[in-house]
Amino acid sequence: MPVAIITGASKGLGRALATALAARGWDLVLDARGAAALREAAQSVAGHGTRVEALAGDVADAGHRAALVAAAGRLGGVDLLVSNASALGSEPLVRLAELPLEGLRRALEVNVVAALGLVQEALPLLRRAPGGTVIAVSSDAAAEAYATWGGYGASKAALDQLAAVLAVEEPGLRVWAVDPGDMATDLYAAAVPGDGDPRPAPDTVVPAFLRLIEERPAGGRYAAPTLLERR
Incomplete structure (x- = not known):
């Protein structure tokens, strides 16, 4: 069975993608x-008969990242790494004039440094996997x-x-940054309450992500709404 690591998987896009992959026979x-939320999500996903390892922690912590990759190794390797956390x-979002610098450091640490750290940790297994893949969940805010x-x-x-x-x-890998487009998530609710x-x-x-995984186009930046329009 192929193995995927998905961060930020207790709800929202991460949980939805985990559910879809489990239904297709992926171990996670x-x-x-x-x-608590992660445990509930894992129990739900495991209902598909897949093997699931759920590790609560902060991706900004190097020890936690190592534990995630070690867990994937026990399942057989890393075929797919999804940086979604x-x-x-x-929270809520504020203008740059008011943005706490500590908040900016936290966003960079989680969204950039931790994502790269997890890739570095997983690279030996990704390189050995036939079709090793990395998905970085992006945003239209990265380009607009x-x-x-x-x-x-x-x-x-x-x-x-x-x-x-x-x-x-x-x-030798497929690496995609994917803008999922607007979604009803807790993250968005925290960003723009009301x-x-x-x-x-x-x-x-999720079908846009599955299309990428199945069709394996060249590495690059993709927008989920555009992928869905091409179906």
Whole structure:
């Protein structure tokens, strides 16, 4: 069975993607900071008959990243690494003039440094996997200038660049930065509380991720809404 590591997997897009992969026979290593929510998500996913290792912790912690990769190794390796865990930098979001620098450091640490650290930890197993793949979950805020989204957007722009360079440096892997588009998630609710505009559920964009995994296009940056339109 192929093995995937998914960070930020207790809810939202991470959980939806884990559920879809489990239904397709993938074994999973799931991460999130909240132990109770992660345990519940893992139990739900395991209902598909897949093997699931759920490790609660902070991806910014090097020891936790090592534990995630070790768990995947026990399951057989790492075929897919999905960096989905994210930090906003401020909740709710604020303009750059008011953005706490500690918040910006946290966003960079989680969204960029930890993502690269996990790739570095997993690279030996990814290189050995037939079709080793890395997905960095990005945002349209990485490419567009939205008021109050500056810190978060800057961290995602940096993540996009890391993914682009990794694709060049590791030609044996597939590396994609994927903008999932607007979604109704707890992260968005924390970023913009009280925004009543309807947004699609995370599971509606999962088919875009599955399409990438199945079709394996060249490394690069992809937008889920565009992939879904091509179906």
